[in-house]
Amino acid sequence: MPKVxxxxxxxxxxxxxTVLVENRPGVLARVAGLFARRGYNVDSLAVSITDDPxxxxxxxxxxxxxxxxxxxxxxxxxxxxxxxxxxxxxxxMMERELALIKVDADTTKRGxxxxxxxIFRAKIIDISETTFTIEVTGDxxxxxxxxxxxxxxxxxxxxxxxxxxxxxxxxxxxxx
Amino acid sequence: MRGEGFFVFLARITESPDRADLLKSVNKMAKSKSGIxxxxxxxxxxxEPVRDGATVSGARALMESLKAQGTEVVFGVPGGVMIPAYxxxxxxxxxxxxxxxxxxxxxxMADGFARVTGKVGVCFxxxxxxxxxxxxxxxxxxxxxxxxxxxxxxxxxxxxxxxAFQEADITGITMPITKHNYLVTESSQxxxxxxxxxxxxxxxxxxxxxxxxPMDVALNKMQYHTVPDVKMRSYNPQTAVNLDGVEExxxxxAEATRGVIYVGGGAINSGAWKEVRELARRTNFPVTTTLxxxxxxxxxxxxxxxxxxxxxxxYANYAVRDxxxxxxxxxxxxxxxxxxxxxxxxGAKSIHIDIDxxxxxKVYIPDVALVGDCREALEALLSCVNERPRTEWNDxxxxxxxxxPLWYAADQDEVILPQMVCDELWKATKGEAIMATGVxxxxxxxxxxxxxxxxxxxxxxxxxxxxxxGLPSAIGAAxxxxxxxxxxxxxxxxxxxxxxxxxxxxxxxxPVKVAILNNQCLGMVRQWQTMFWDHRLSAIDLSHQPDFxxxxxxxxxxxxxAEKPSEVRGVIEKAxxxxxxxxxxxxxxxxxxxxxxxxPAGQTVEQMILDRPRKSIG
Ligand SMILES: Cc1ncc(C[n+]2csc(CCOP(=O)(O)OP(=O)(O)O)c2C)c(N)n1
Numbered sequence: 001m002p003k004v005x006x007x008x009x010x011x012x013x014x015x016x017x018t019v020l021v022e023n024r025p026g027v028l029a030r031v032a033g034l035f036a037r038r039g040y041n042v043d044s045l046a047v048s049i050t051d052d053p054x055x056x057x058x059x060x061x062x063x064x065x066x067x068x069x070x071x072x073x074x075x076x077x078x079x080x081x082x083x084x085x086x087x088x089x090x091x092x093m094m095e096r097e098l099a100l101i102k103v104d105a106d107t108t109k110r111g112x113x114x115x116x117x118x119i120f121r122a123k124i125i126d127i128s129e130t131t132f133t134i135e136v137t138g139d140x141x142x143x144x145x146x147x148x149x150x151x152x153x154x155x156x157x158x159x160x161x162x163x164x165x166x167x168x169x170x171x172x173x174x175x176x
Numbered sequence: 177m178r179g180e181g182f183f184v185f186l187a188r189i190t191e192s193p194d195r196a197d198l199l200k201s202v203n204k205m206a207k208s209k210s211g212i213x214x215x216x217x218x219x220x221x222x223x224e225p226v227r228d229g230a231t232v233s234g235a236r237a238l239m240e241s242l243k244a245q246g247t248e249v250v251f252g253v254p255g256g257v258m259i260p261a262y263x264x265x266x267x268x269x270x271x272x273x274x275x276x277x278x279x280x281x282x283x284x285m286a287d288g289f290a291r292v293t294g295k296v297g298v299c300f301x302x303x304x305x306x307x308x309x310x311x312x313x314x315x316x317x318x319x320x321x322x323x324x325x326x327x328x329x330x331x332x333x334x335x336x337x338x339x340a341f342q343e344a345d346i347t348g349i350t351m352p353i354t355k356h357n358y359l360v361t362e363s364s365q366x367x368x369x370x371x372x373x374x375x376x377x378x379x380x381x382x383x384x385x386x387x388x389x390p391m392d393v394a395l396n397k398m399q400y401h402t403v404p405d406v407k408m409r410s411y412n413p414q415t416a417v418n419l420d421g422v423e424e425x426x427x428x429x430a431e432a433t434r435g436v437i438y439v440g441g442g443a444i445n446s447g448a449w450k451e452v453r454e455l456a457r458r459t460n461f462p463v464t465t466t467l468x469x470x471x472x473x474x475x476x477x478x479x480x481x482x483x484x485x486x487x488x489x490x491y492a493n494y495a496v497r498d499x500x501x502x503x504x505x506x507x508x509x510x511x512x513x514x515x516x517x518x519x520x521x522x523g524a525k526s527i528h529i530d531i532d533x534x535x536x537x538k539v540y541i542p543d544v545a546l547v548g549d550c551r552e553a554l555e556a557l558l559s560c561v562n563e564r565p566r567t568e569w570n571d572x573x574x575x576x577x578x579x580x581p582l583w584y585a586a587d588q589d590e591v592i593l594p595q596m597v598c599d600e601l602w603k604a605t606k607g608e609a610i611m612a613t614g615v616x617x618x619x620x621x622x623x624x625x626x627x628x629x630x631x632x633x634x635x636x637x638x639x640x641x642x643x644x645x646g647l648p649s650a651i652g653a654a655x656x657x658x659x660x661x662x663x664x665x666x667x668x669x670x671x672x673x674x675x676x677x678x679x680x681x682x683x684x685x686x687p688v689k690v691a692i693l694n695n696q697c698l699g700m701v702r703q704w705q706t707m708f709w710d711h712r713l714s715a716i717d718l719s720h721q722p723d724f725x726x727x728x729x730x731x732x733x734x735x736x737x738a739e740k741p742s743e744v745r746g747v748i749e750k751a752x753x754x755x756x757x758x759x760x761x762x763x764x765x766x767x768x769x770x771x772x773x774x775x776p777a778g779q780t781v782e783q784m785i786l787d788r789p790r791k792s793i794g
Contacts, residue, residue, distance in 0.1 A: 003521075003522070003526075003540055003541055004517050004518050004539070004540060004541070005537055005538060005539050005540065005541060021410070022410050025359070026347065026348075026351075026359070029348065029351065030351060033351055033352055037352050067537060067541070070537060071534065071537070071538060074533050074534035074536075075534050077533070077534075078532070078533075078534055080355070080356040080376060080408070080410060080411050081356075081410055082410055083409055083410040
């Protein structure tokens with residue numbers, strides 16, 4: 001086993017980390033600041049309220065080797081407003097992301113784009129003379145795939161929520 | 177603009193609901209013969225104690241909460257939005273306040289106070305510039321894990337975010353340099369927030385906590401309730417040691433032939449010195465301490481290796497190089513200790529004891545980790561560690577000590593060597609004083625030659641390396657330990673950064689003694705430029721500094737000077753006789769002395785720069 005901890009920014013697997021925090025002003029800044037100042041890579045970050053109004057939930061997707069991820073979890077736990085940190089990477093989990101994609105769809109392209117939307121079980125939620133706005137939900141691969149398929153038609157704008165995740169079965173983040 | 181203040185004052189009068197009161201006081205001022213500045217309302221006398229459930233202002237609740245936490249002294253500077261708090265202080269018994277020259281000084285005093293007492297140090301500052309002046313002091317306490325609570329004033333909640341006069345987002349600014357911070361938005365939160373702040377500051381791995389109190393929160397009335405105990409679902413400082421590692425650690429100790437005990441500041445924070453001593457006694461493993469842990473193990477003990485690292489003793493660094501077991505007690509593998517980490521203690525198994533789980537594996541991955549309070553962990557460990565006899569390893573260590581002692585040319589009679597001053601201070605105080613330091617060469621010489629015998633007696637800025645820490649931290653230490661002799665070994669550059677704190681020291685008759693190792697330059701920078709930058713001495717000259725003896729006298733302190741080695745002992749004795757005011761001793765020392773041994777930054781013990789001793793100091 002190497003004796004020396006890995007360098008910051010070392011690449012490795014992507015991890016999905018659930019962070020339950022006190023729902024207080026500034027808590028997002030504390031978490032985001034931690035990642036910035038310790039040089040951890042964040043691939044996505046989603047924040048929301050939960051069933052308990054005093055608790056917010058963050059889903060952080062971060063990459064790095066085992067030691068870096070271990071440090072991320074420990075440093076997050078050290079923040080006073082953090083209640084629980086759970087790394088879901090090796091747990092059976094469900095991950096989803098939602099994307100809205102505004103794509104060129106004039107009369108010549110509409111049919112093809114609609115077919116693609118069907119195949120991905122996505123939805124067209126807005127339409128103009130020249131564009132469709134598509135809503136798609138799924139795991140990261142699915143979103144990446146539809147993005148790739150739509151690219152040739154001309155994506156004007158796109159937004160993704162970032163990943164959210166829950167563990168399968170009856171267990172919850174507090175219990176992991 | 178001249179006169180502006182007066183117009184603002186008039187505007188306040190016409191605005192104020194208590195107009196009649198104010199006019200009365202203005203009339204009083206006008207009547208007082210010797211000019212309006214002279215009039216000062218007398219305190220109203222010690223106020224009624226605040227009963228549980230009583231209705232009081234937020235400011236009163238703040239003071240009451242601080243007292244409830246055992247606060248006896250506060251270091252600070254008032255200002256507009258802090259006046260409500262200071263107004264309470266005006267009548268208050270039981271809480272002393274030291275008006276400091278600069279808020280950084282106040283923070284360092286609180287820090288020094290905390291280091292020698294083990295209690296939480298408290299400092300005050302007003303909003304905006306007062307608060308930002310605290311930043312260096314807070315960062316310093318954070319890096320060295322010192323328990324501190326800083327209370328800052330803030331503009332009214334309705335003005336926050338509007339770039340109001342003297343508004344600074346101090347909770348945002350100090351987020352990365354505090355263990356935690358609070359912006360209080362309701363007066364009723366004050367007792368709980370203060371109780372939590374102290375709890376967070378002193379438990380687990382200690383650190384500074386900042387509490388930002390807006391003006392209206394201080395003014396508004398609230399019902400005061402005591403906070404009997406703090407429970408926070410999101411903060412449970414782990415103190416129970418994971419016992420599964422203990423047996424494994426004991427086995428490593430039993431199997432080792434060349435053990436070294438490497439002690440850090442955590443051992444001081446947890447009060448583990450008896451246990452450290454017992455572990456050393458029982459195993460006969462030599463003990464080296466970091467700069468911050470000086471005093472956690474008696475440095476006159478034959479098993480002591482002194483400090484390790486960049487300017488540590490050669491024998492401590494050799495011992496770490498050759499050991500087969502490294503027992504880290506509350507240290508954090510700082511780069512000034514390890515140098516090139518990949519080449520550090522490569523042949524050794526290691527045990528790491530720390531209360532902060534994030535320290536385990538942050539820099540160096542141990543074979544066994546005991547997460548928990550150092551003292552409790554050592555207690556558990558000691559229950560399974562057997563006596564071990566002295567071995568060849570001890571002989572080897574003793575040989576290194578003989579071959580590579582700390583030394584300086586003691587035969588000088590023209591010029592004072594800085595090391596000699598440190599050595600003489602050690603002899604004069606027998607290692608029984610509290611020793612504070614600035615940052616630079618003098619700090620390293622102090623660490624090398626002032627052998628600490630007791631914990632909480634060496635007060636120095638380790639992690640942040642803050643020049644200017646010396647004098648204010650010594651003042652804080654003297655306030656915390658009024659029966660001890662407090663010295664500060666300072667550099668001329670460091671001293672210039674915070675010497676304004678001589679004024680409060682004089683005011684309160686605090687007899688700190690500052691030994692300035694005056695080399696007329698930024699010595700440590702000069703040393704690096706000399707050794708690693710081709711002698712290109714850029715921006716290090718301090719030969720135009722003030723006359724420190726006159727400066728001391730200007731402050732009403734005692735100023736002394738020594739220019740020859742033969743004078744050193746005499747001025748130290750003279751300084752020791754003063755006990756009613758600060759003393760500054762200007763030691764004119766050699767300008768071009770280098771601090772050795774030295775392992776250049778990022779290198780290994782093989783590159784250690786050693787001078788062969790010309791004459792051992794014995
Ligand atoms: C606030 C601050 N500014 C700059 C430095 C960088 N620095 C480290 S040591 C040093 C020189 C210190 O000079 P002095 O206090 O005279 O002590 P000496 O090294 O001469 O003993 C400097 C400038 C620092 N550590 N802290």
